[in-house]
Amino acid sequence: MTSRLKAALGRPELRHEWHQFRLLSRDSVRRLLDSVLVARDADPMLFALWFMALAMTPPLLVAAPKFVQYAFLKKAPAALVLQIATAERAFFILYGMLATALLAALTWDALFPDRTDQEIVGALPVRPRTLAGARLAAALGVGTAFAAAISLPAAFIYSAASSTHPLIGAFPRVLAAHVIATMMACACTFLGLMSLRAIVVMCAGERVADRLALVLQFVTIVMLVETFLFLPSVLPNIIEALLRDHASYAWAPPVWFTALFLWIAEGNSVLGSHVFKAVSVTATVTVLVFVVSLLPAAWIGRRVLEVRSRERATGVATLARSFALLWVRGPVVRSLFMFGVSSLVRSRRHTIQLATYFGMAIAVGVLKLLPPLLSLRGSLVLDAPRAYTIAVPLVLMFFAVFGLRAAFSIPTELDANWVLRLVQPTVRESVRASRWLIVMLGVAPIAIVWLLFTLAMWPAQTALGASALILVTGLVLTELALSNWTKVPFASAHEPATETLKSKAAWYTTALLMYQFILSELQFRALQSWRTTITHLAVGVVLVIAIRTWRAHMLRSRTPTFDVISSETTTLNLSEALS
Amino acid sequence: MLDMIDVSKSYRGVAAVRMLSLSARPGQVVGLLGPNGSGKSTTVKMLIGLLRPSRGQIRWQGEDIQPQLLDYQRLVGYVPEEPRLYAYLKAPEYLELVGGLHGIEHRTLRQRINRYLELFGLEHDTEAPMSAFSKGMRQKVLLSAALLHDPEIVILDEPSSGLDVAFTLILRRLVMTLAARGKTIIYSSHEMDMVEKICNDVVILHRGHVVAHDSVTRLRELVHAASLEDVFAALAVDQDVDRIGTELATVAAE
Numbered sequence: 001m002t003s004r005l006k007a008a009l010g011r012p013e014l015r016h017e018w019h020q021f022r023l024l025s026r027d028s029v030r031r032l033l034d035s036v037l038v039a040r041d042a043d044p045m046l047f048a049l050w051f052m053a054l055a056m057t058p059p060l061l062v063a064a065p066k067f068v069q070y071a072f073l074k075k076a077p078a079a080l081v082l083q084i085a086t087a088e089r090a091f092f093i094l095y096g097m098l099a100t101a102l103l104a105a106l107t108w109d110a111l112f113p114d115r116t117d118q119e120i121v122g123a124l125p126v127r128p129r130t131l132a133g134a135r136l137a138a139a140l141g142v143g144t145a146f147a148a149a150i151s152l153p154a155a156f157i158y159s160a161a162s163s164t165h166p167l168i169g170a171f172p173r174v175l176a177a178h179v180i181a182t183m184m185a186c187a188c189t190f191l192g193l194m195s196l197r198a199i200v201v202m203c204a205g206e207r208v209a210d211r212l213a214l215v216l217q218f219v220t221i222v223m224l225v226e227t228f229l230f231l232p233s234v235l236p237n238i239i240e241a242l243l244r245d246h247a248s249y250a251w252a253p254p255v256w257f258t259a260l261f262l263w264i265a266e267g268n269s270v271l272g273s274h275v276f277k278a279v280s281v282t283a284t285v286t287v288l289v290f291v292v293s294l295l296p297a298a299w300i301g302r303r304v305l306e307v308r309s310r311e312r313a314t315g316v317a318t319l320a321r322s323f324a325l326l327w328v329r330g331p332v333v334r335s336l337f338m339f340g341v342s343s344l345v346r347s348r349r350h351t352i353q354l355a356t357y358f359g360m361a362i363a364v365g366v367l368k369l370l371p372p373l374l375s376l377r378g379s380l381v382l383d384a385p386r387a388y389t390i391a392v393p394l395v396l397m398f399f400a401v402f403g404l405r406a407a408f409s410i411p412t413e414l415d416a417n418w419v420l421r422l423v424q425p426t427v428r429e430s431v432r433a434s435r436w437l438i439v440m441l442g443v444a445p446i447a448i449v450w451l452l453f454t455l456a457m458w459p460a461q462t463a464l465g466a467s468a469l470i471l472v473t474g475l476v477l478t479e480l481a482l483s484n485w486t487k488v489p490f491a492s493a494h495e496p497a498t499e500t501l502k503s504k505a506a507w508y509t510t511a512l513l514m515y516q517f518i519l520s521e522l523q524f525r526a527l528q529s530w531r532t533t534i535t536h537l538a539v540g541v542v543l544v545i546a547i548r549t550w551r552a553h554m555l556r557s558r559t560p561t562f563d564v565i566s567s568e569t570t571t572l573n574l575s576e577a578l579s
Numbered sequence: 580m581l582d583m584i585d586v587s588k589s590y591r592g593v594a595a596v597r598m599l600s601l602s603a604r605p606g607q608v609v610g611l612l613g614p615n616g617s618g619k620s621t622t623v624k625m626l627i628g629l630l631r632p633s634r635g636q637i638r639w640q641g642e643d644i645q646p647q648l649l650d651y652q653r654l655v656g657y658v659p660e661e662p663r664l665y666a667y668l669k670a671p672e673y674l675e676l677v678g679g680l681h682g683i684e685h686r687t688l689r690q691r692i693n694r695y696l697e698l699f700g701l702e703h704d705t706e707a708p709m710s711a712f713s714k715g716m717r718q719k720v721l722l723s724a725a726l727l728h729d730p731e732i733v734i735l736d737e738p739s740s741g742l743d744v745a746f747t748l749i750l751r752r753l754v755m756t757l758a759a760r761g762k763t764i765i766y767s768s769h770e771m772d773m774v775e776k777i778c779n780d781v782v783i784l785h786r787g788h789v790v791a792h793d794s795v796t797r798l799r800e801l802v803h804a805a806s807l808e809d810v811f812a813a814l815a816v817d818q819d820v821d822r823i824g825t826e827l828a829t830v831a832a833e
Contacts, residue, residue, distance in 0.1 A: 016682045023679045027665065034667040119663045123627045124680045125652040305629060306590050 021130050021137070024121070028138030032110045051149075057228070058095055059153040062088070066161035073165060081167045082268070087239040088162070089265075090258045091231060092154055092178065093185045097254060098224045099150050100186040103143065104193040105217035108209070109348070111139045111194055112201070112293065115304050122301060132297035136289070139194060147186035155179050169265040177264035184282050185257040191285040198292040201300065205307070210348065214355045221359030226366075243270060250274065256281065316345045320440065328436050332425050336433030336488065343412045343490040344441065350407045350490075357403030358396075365395035368516065383457050385466060385527045391520035393450045397474045398515045400442030402508070405481045408434060408489035417491040417562060427558045430488050431551070435478055437489060443474035465533040469523050472540030479547040484554075486561045493563050580604050581626070581732060581763050586635035588621050595621040597787045598635070603763045603780070605731070608754060610778030610795075611767035612807075614815055617784040619767050620660055623736050626765060627657045639732070653681065656730030658738045660767075662717035666710035670701055670720045673709060674727060681728040688727070695723035699746075714741030722750075733757055734765045739773060751777055775807040785815040 066088070073081055104111075113121075113131050121131050155178035163171040193216065200209045242249050249255045256278035259271035269275075320341035328334045344350050368388035369380065382389065411417065425433075450470050454463035526536040581603045588596040596618040603609040613619045624630040625637060628648045637644050644651040664673055671692050678688040696702045699719035709717060718741045725733065735754070739747045754777050758764055768774050774781060775795050783791040783798075791798055791814050795807055804810045812820070 019682065020680050023676055027668075027676055031665065031667065116663055116665075118629065119659060119661075120665065121680070122629045123652065123655065123657045123659070124677065125649045126680055127649065302631060305624070 017127065017130055020126055021134050024126070024131055024134030025137045025141075028110075028135050029141060032107055032138055032142050054099055055149045056153065058092060058150070059157045062091060063154045063158035063161060066158060067164070070162055070165045070168075078167055081165060082270075083236060083239055083243060085162060085168060086243065086258060086262065087235040088158070089178075089181070089261045090239060090254055091227070091235055092151075092158065093182055093257045093261065094231070094254045095224075095227055096147065096150050096182045096186045097189045097257075098220050098227060100143065100147055100189045101193060101216060102220040102224065103146050104190050104197075105213050105220060107139065107142065108197065108213035108216075111135065111197065113297070113301060113304070118301050118305050122305070128298040128301045129294050131301075132293050136194075136293050139190075143186070143190040144183075147183050147190070151179060151182040151186065155182065167266075169267075174265045177261045180264060181257045181261035181278075184260065184278060185254070188253065188257075188278075188282040188285055191282075191289045195285055195288045195292050198289070198296075202292070202296055206304075214351060217352060218355045218359040218362075221356055222363040225360060225363030250277075253278075253281070317342055323440060324436075328433075330429065330432070332423070332429045333432045333436070336425060336430060337436045339491075340408070340433060340437045340489045341441070344404075344407060344437075347412050347490075350410065350412070353407050353410070354403050357399045357406070361396045361399030361403075364399075364512065364516065365392045368392075368520070385458060385462060385524055387517075387520040387524040390466065390470075390523050391516045393446055393470045394473065394515045394520055394523075395512070396446050397443065397470065397477060398512055400446060401438055401474065401477045401481050404438050404442050405434075405485070408437070408485075409487060409492070410490070410494045411492060412490045414491075414493060417488070420488050420491045420560075421562055425488060425560060427486050427555045427560055428552070430560050431482050431485055431555070434482055434485055434489050438478045438481065439475070443471065443478060447471040447474060461530070462527055465527055465530065466523070468537055469526060469533065469540075472537050472544070473519065473523075476540050476543045476547070479544050479551070483547060483551055486555065486558050488560050488562065492561055580638075580640060581765075582636075582638040582641075583622070583626070584636050584638065586622075586625060586632045586637060588618075588625060588630060589633045594787055596625070596784075599784070599787070599789055600635075601782045601789065601792055603765060605761045605763050606758050607780060608758050608764040608766055608778045610774035610781040611765060611784065612769075612771070612774060612781060612811055612815070613784030616786075617815065618787040619784055620736065622784065623660075623734055623765070623767055627655050627734055628652050653728070654731040656725035656728065656733045658718070658721045658725045658735045660736040660740075662714055662721060662741070664709055664717060664720060664724075666712075667708055669705060669708055670696060670712075670716075670723075671705050673720060674724055677724040678727045683728060691727055692723070695726070699723060715743060715746070718742055719746070722753075730762070732763045732765075734767075736767045737769070738766070739768070739770060747773070771806070771808040771811060781807065783811060783815050790814045 069084075073084065113128075113135055117131060117135075122128075155175055159171055159175035159178055162168045163174045168174060169177070197209050197212070200212055242255065250273075255271065256274040259274035260278040262268040262271055263275045317338075321338060324334045324337050328337050344354070368391045447467055447470050451463065451467035454466050457463075458466070523536065526532045583599055583601050586596060586599045587594065599618070599622060601609065611619055611622065621630065625632050628644060628651060631645065639651055639654070665676075668676070674692045674695070675688060678692065679685075683691070693702070696705060699722070701716060701719055704712070704716065709720060712720070718738065722738060725735070733754075739750055742750060751773065754764060754766065758779075766774065766778055779794060780792065781795055781798060782789055791810070793801070795810075798810045799805070799807070802810045802813045804813060
């Protein structure tokens, strides 16, 4: 058998195909890193910082403090120790799964051969299956490296900390359990999502798969933020319920891998029935990803070339056109507005960026809702104004306005901006177009949804007052966001991130906390009488007028910025601080 | 001999090419002409095996290419219409990838790459990613990639796009020399002057059909035209070019 295998591998065509596979795999890894993780105009240092934050948070913030915790738990009852250890292990597993899902969402496009691949490699003597196999191998390589980076540091520290307790297994065993359970959880997530993508592409096409990536990114960001900010405080309660009645949680994949962790670390079979699920589901998705990626490779390759691209988001563009004709005055402003809408809805990079902001908004927005929702502090009241409900649209507005402003800064096709350079719109026109874009795509939809919600839940007068307050708050925020805006949306150069990694985080965090906690309380109080509501609205309108007047004065002689002006970057550069 | 026999191609029921037949012998340069949307790109993509015909056959040396597609593709060198390449790679890296996929031994490949880069004047641009390249520079890389493995069939789709005058002249000499060495060459272009000078035979496509397939001289005689451009205008141009041109110049002034 071995000699036959050797003979088969010795065949020149198989050797050549293996050589092709290696070349394409190497190129695929580069492409994956270049086009998705380290985009051309992204700063590698910034990317490294984000990656370090993602990888080092579990070991440093969660695992390291456990040395002290387990020292204090030496004399605690066994049931309590088990509950705490299970909760912590569930956290590591859930975190790994979410981080891997985020990686899958970010690398969505580069996981499988696309049109460019077909046009470049398809013309060469390369089997479609070799190309698909190389892409798959690269994705698996990157996924494994990522999962290892996420899991291993925490595994070492946490195993060392927890295994000091006599009820917890020995260090090597806990370490092995941690690594196996978290890596398998990550693999199951990554391979499952890759299989899902391949199946969606086969059954519904690339467009639906694209939309799925946005949803996935949005969901993972929401869940990652919630996992960090909220889960540690409620997880022990969830685990207590799980240990009491684990059959009710049999649907949750983190439970399966937590069971696997417990089983390997201490031979604990309290959740034993789920161990088999962890192993069998991981094995199934592993086989599935090979089947759905390799078998239809030739068919998918041909289909990619034969399907003609269609216009994306036709509905939004038509709606925006009608809106612009009715409301936006001036041909230049209208053109810039329409260009902005089309760029935003048809550029994948920008929609992904907005999905990230939206995910953050939802995650942060519901933070005030969760304690009453989970009955940790009172109960959730929806049929009357409360500060925690008002906080939700405020936070959404905050992220929508600044998310859109951030998206405007990134050009779609920088080389094509010559047409705008020739026409040279004024800064005033550019600001007007940007304002309409933010109002139409961010402020107005949130205010309308909020109005519908409050009309359904609250008395009409209170609902109208609350919605007016949210609308005016959004307009003030829009004026603040555009106070020093001199670019043309989607057409001006984006400063390289190395130069622009600014120390504005503190400013944004303070502003966000003000919005979420102080302003929501203020608006809640303002809604107590119509007089205070009117006063708040009047203050908002005065602020809008004041900022617009000030900006008109400051920017009256400015021309739009198309190129990067390095002298404007005066804020602290964290990249340099690290070097 | 490369033959397309009664080839048709439809995209979701919409015909792009209908009952197309053409042939090209070794040593011959066949020009592929046609207005936008005439089916040129689809024809080229079928010729290189990227697309499979809905009907008909493409044959090389009398054999259908589909059952032995990989063997056929080993013989093909292709320059695409759009300068599609992995722009994050440097030119030598890209050529190493393509040459490696063709199975060229590393040392030979390095020598050939250096020679091509030198001849195309790219030897000082080997450290820059191709994303920073001009259209002409990318076209030179694509030409190098198409020739690296000394192909028997060379399919060029708008190869002079972005090239300056000197390199357009070099390209002309290159195509003629390849033909003299017995290569089969398909040259798709909108540049009548170039096609007239280098092609033995010309195929004119119009709405997915072949409307002419003969030598330039014979076509000129048949249509009583002074140049290939006039032949093309007579066979493949539906529009009233004078009227549209005049109106285009005055639309904004009305």
